[in-house]
Amino acid sequence: MDTIGHYINGQAIGAGAGERSAPTFTPATGEQIGTVLLASAARVDEAVRAAAAALPAWAATPALSRARIMFRFKELLDRNLDRLAVLITREHGKTVEDAKGELIRGLEVVEFACGIPHLLKGEFSDQVGRGIDVFSQRHPVGVCAGITPFNFPAMVPMWMFPVAIACGNTFVLKPSEKDPSTALVLAELLAEAGLPKGVFNVVNGDKEAVDALLTHPKVAAVSFVGSTAVGEYVYRTACAHGKRAQALCGAKNHLVVMPDADLDKTVDALMGAGYGSAGERCMAVSVAVAVGGIGDALMEKLEPRVRALKVGPGTDPDSEMGPLITREHLAKVSGYVDLGVTEGAKLVVDGRGLKLQGHENGYYIGGCLFDDVTPDMRIYKEEIFGPVLSVVRVPAFDDALKLVNEHEYGNGTAIFTRDGDTARAFDYGVQAGMVGINVPIPVPVAFHSFGGWKRSIFGDRNVYGMEGVGFYTRVKTTTARWPNGQRGGAEFVMPVMS
Numbered sequence: 001m002d003t004i005g006h007y008i009n010g011q012a013i014g015a016g017a018g019e020r021s022a023p024t025f026t027p028a029t030g031e032q033i034g035t036v037l038l039a040s041a042a043r044v045d046e047a048v049r050a051a052a053a054a055l056p057a058w059a060a061t062p063a064l065s066r067a068r069i070m071f072r073f074k075e076l077l078d079r080n081l082d083r084l085a086v087l088i089t090r091e092h093g094k095t096v097e098d099a100k101g102e103l104i105r106g107l108e109v110v111e112f113a114c115g116i117p118h119l120l121k122g123e124f125s126d127q128v129g130r131g132i133d134v135f136s137q138r139h140p141v142g143v144c145a146g147i148t149p150f151n152f153p154a155m156v157p158m159w160m161f162p163v164a165i166a167c168g169n170t171f172v173l174k175p176s177e178k179d180p181s182t183a184l185v186l187a188e189l190l191a192e193a194g195l196p197k198g199v200f201n202v203v204n205g206d207k208e209a210v211d212a213l214l215t216h217p218k219v220a221a222v223s224f225v226g227s228t229a230v231g232e233y234v235y236r237t238a239c240a241h242g243k244r245a246q247a248l249c250g251a252k253n254h255l256v257v258m259p260d261a262d263l264d265k266t267v268d269a270l271m272g273a274g275y276g277s278a279g280e281r282c283m284a285v286s287v288a289v290a291v292g293g294i295g296d297a298l299m300e301k302l303e304p305r306v307r308a309l310k311v312g313p314g315t316d317p318d319s320e321m322g323p324l325i326t327r328e329h330l331a332k333v334s335g336y337v338d339l340g341v342t343e344g345a346k347l348v349v350d351g352r353g354l355k356l357q358g359h360e361n362g363y364y365i366g367g368c369l370f371d372d373v374t375p376d377m378r379i380y381k382e383e384i385f386g387p388v389l390s391v392v393r394v395p396a397f398d399d400a401l402k403l404v405n406e407h408e409y410g411n412g413t414a415i416f417t418r419d420g421d422t423a424r425a426f427d428y429g430v431q432a433g434m435v436g437i438n439v440p441i442p443v444p445v446a447f448h449s450f451g452g453w454k455r456s457i458f459g460d461r462n463v464y465g466m467e468g469v470g471f472y473t474r475v476k477t478t479t480a481r482w483p484n485g486q487r488g489g490a491e492f493v494m495p496v497m498s
């Protein structure tokens with residue numbers, strides 16, 4: 001069994017005196033596979049101090065040199081992709097191909113960060129007054145902390161630290177205690193790429209470690225991705241302690257199906273977006289909105305596909321969907337399906353109680369599909385974060401738009417239609433941060449930025465892309481005048497003060 005520790009100042013760190021720990025499991029079989037150390041406030045302090053000590057030299061390192069380390073890190077990620085994907089599957093449960101997908105999306109942010117010399121170029125205005133010029137520079141903010149969720153143990157940290165580090169900051173990452181190993185491998189690869197000690201540190205842990213980061217006087221900025229309840233707390237606490245903060249949170253993403261949509265393509269999209277990664281994605285589609293009588297035809301095509309979903313261990317290349325993250329989460333998701341039945345929704349496909357031969361203790365649930373879901377139901381209002389798709393039927397486009405806009409979350413959304421005018425009206429009027437037009441999971445590419453609206457985000461900066469550069473830098477604007485130049489050429493008389 002592995003003991004999963006921390007990575008501080010270029011060194012792997014094992015258990016300290018009195019340090020708490022928690023078991024880690026492999027969701028495919030439910031077996032315990034390791035023990036993760038849970039950092040105390042003193043351990044977090046050690047990591048933050050290491051990051052603070054490394055800051056002056058790293059901030060003064062030319063952006064080109066920082067970018068070259070990112071190039072080497074990208075190469076190492078490419079070379080270690082298979083090994084990392086298997087590690088993610090072991091602790092998270094998602095299929096190996098899906099794990100590779102998350103690694104590649106993270107790697108794309110590293111590629112973006114390789115362009116940092118260009119991205120950090122400032123602004124310049126000459127002659128704003130007579131003989132006066134103004135220029136702005138982007139400086140690092142200092143020690144940055146990242147607090148990340150279980151569902152993307154590689155991609156979400158890589159939404160943050162490549163940009164932060166390339167901008168000249170140092171970083172302390174607190175990954176999810178449910179799948180903590182990937183972050184430690186990323187730390188080793190960064191060191192192999194030539195990153196100086198102390199620039200990137202990992203503390204594993206739970207609330208105690210998070211609280212220590214949020215209140216530490218040497219932490220300048222906090223990035224969080226996770227659930228809304230925790231995100232709101234993290235944002236408020238970080239702000240109350242004078243830090244910059246961004247918290248990307250929960251979601252309930254709607255996919256609107258217009259009567260003119262290509263139904264086969266729409267059903268393919270719903271299957272991937274609703275059940276891929278067992279619905280444990282913040283951009284998963286959990287509500288399909290059937291507009292104007294398309295509901296029956298949609299259900300007719302959707303139901304057999306959900307029944308036929310191949311659920312199995314993530315290491316089996318035939319699996320389309322792996323297990324859920326923990327036994328507790330399995331109970332929570334099954335509980336939501338029970339609740340939907342009680343609330344009066346029509347359970348068309350019931351995935352509860354799935355047992356796989358040889359994996360009887362794994363955290364599996366089959367795909368679940370509800371029809372006739374209404375907005376007053378808790379299964380509609382709350383984020384389930386499992387393979388449960390709710391179909392809501394509405395008469396017209398305006399009703400669909402209103403429905404999406406009245407939901408408390410506004411992370412991503414999508415519309416499937418062949419009509420450009422409808423698509424444009426939806427895109428313009430919808431209250432969500434990321435919109436797909438015939439694209440089910442519109443996670444923006446690395447040179448744009450990721451972020452939702454409403455209670456899917458706290459703070460005013462998205463992650464990665466230029467928003468990320470903005471979050472991880474502070475602007476210094478200089479106004480310069482040089483009144484006494486030496487235009488007369490060389491002077492041969494001994495200079496004296498005038």
Ligand code: NAD
Pocket residue numbers: 147148149150151152156174175176177205206207210211225226227228230231248249250251281282383385411452456
């Ligand atoms: P979570 O909120 O339980 O945990 C996120 C992080 O916060 C973890 O590192 C965890 O250790 C820490 N944490 C947990 N409870 C805490 C507490 N009481 N005080 C301080 N820190 C605490 O989230 P999760 O279950 O790991 O991830 C799933 C959630 O993340 C879903 O809600 C999903 O929508 C969301 N998510 C959002 C995005 C996005 O970009 N909007 C992306 C991925 C996941």
